[in-house]
Amino acid sequence: MYSKPAPPQAGDKRHAPATVRNRAAILAALRGHLPAGGTVLEVASGSGEHACHFAAALAPLRWQPTDTDPAALRSIEAWRAEADSPGPLPARHLDCLAANWPVQDLSDLAAVVAINLLHISPWSVTGALFSQAAAILPATGVVFVYGPFRRGDDFISAGNRAFDATLRGQDPAWGLRDVDAVVAVAETAGWRPRATLTMPANNLSLVFGR
Numbered sequence: 001m002y003s004k005p006a007p008p009q010a011g012d013k014r015h016a017p018a019t020v021r022n023r024a025a026i027l028a029a030l031r032g033h034l035p036a037g038g039t040v041l042e043v044a045s046g047s048g049e050h051a052c053h054f055a056a057a058l059a060p061l062r063w064q065p066t067d068t069d070p071a072a073l074r075s076i077e078a079w080r081a082e083a084d085s086p087g088p089l090p091a092r093h094l095d096c097l098a099a100n101w102p103v104q105d106l107s108d109l110a111a112v113v114a115i116n117l118l119h120i121s122p123w124s125v126t127g128a129l130f131s132q133a134a135a136i137l138p139a140t141g142v143v144f145v146y147g148p149f150r151r152g153d154d155f156i157s158a159g160n161r162a163f164d165a166t167l168r169g170q171d172p173a174w175g176l177r178d179v180d181a182v183v184a185v186a187e188t189a190g191w192r193p194r195a196t197l198t199m200p201a202n203n204l205s206l207v208f209g210r
């Protein structure tokens with residue numbers, strides 16, 4: 001189970017400038033591919049800015065933000081305290097690599113969303129994301145992932161190639177994922193690719209269903 005987050009304190013709020021730049025395009029992609037009702041489980045919510053924007057824009061869908069980093073959870077709560085209505089649900093701790101995700105109380109889960117996670121985490125997180133999503137979502141469920149990807153050795157842009165090198169310098173387990181490898185892992189967990197959407201700034205959204 002999950003424990004209730006503490007009330008936000010001054011200084012908890014983080015700002016990720018990219019969320020302001022990419023949220024309109026991601027919202028349009030979500031609108032086209034999420035189920036009409038239920039709760040969206042967002043993993044790796046980061047600052048919480050996406051969560052607040054999407055919760056207000058996509059109601060009556062409910063938005064459940066999560067992250068593994070306590071500072072991110074505090075930031076989500078700080079943004080949530082000022083969010084337009086309806087805001088997201090209270091942030092909860094969720095590590096994608098955990099054996100059991102703390103979602104037993106969310107009876108109407110409809111989708112799992114991961115934005116800018118797969119390239120900033122070990123490859124094992126990608127596998128865990130799809131296998132856990134298969135375990136917790138109904139047959140109508142959707143998995144939506146967004147970020148920079150590569151297609152084999154094609155990094156889509158010079159900027160993405162440089163970003164990949166920077167990430168691998170920070171942590172050899174990180175780096176842009178090959179779309180075909182992501183699809184293969186998803187298929188092993190029972191997911192079928194439903195859409196590959198070209199997004200601004202050389203990003204992609206990958207949508208999976210069953």
Ligand SMILES: C[S@@+](CC[C@H](N)C(=O)[O-])C[C@H]1O[C@@H](n2cnc3c(N)ncnc32)[C@H](O)[C@@H]1O
Pocket residue numbers: 016019043044045046047050067068069072094095096097114115116117120121125
């Ligand atoms: C680049 S940030 C993206 C945040 C947000 N989605 C965005 O686009 O601004 C990556 C996030 O992934 C989270 N993260 C890394 N490993 C994770 C894991 N194993 N489970 C859940 N979240 C994780 C980090 O704490 C961080 O908040």
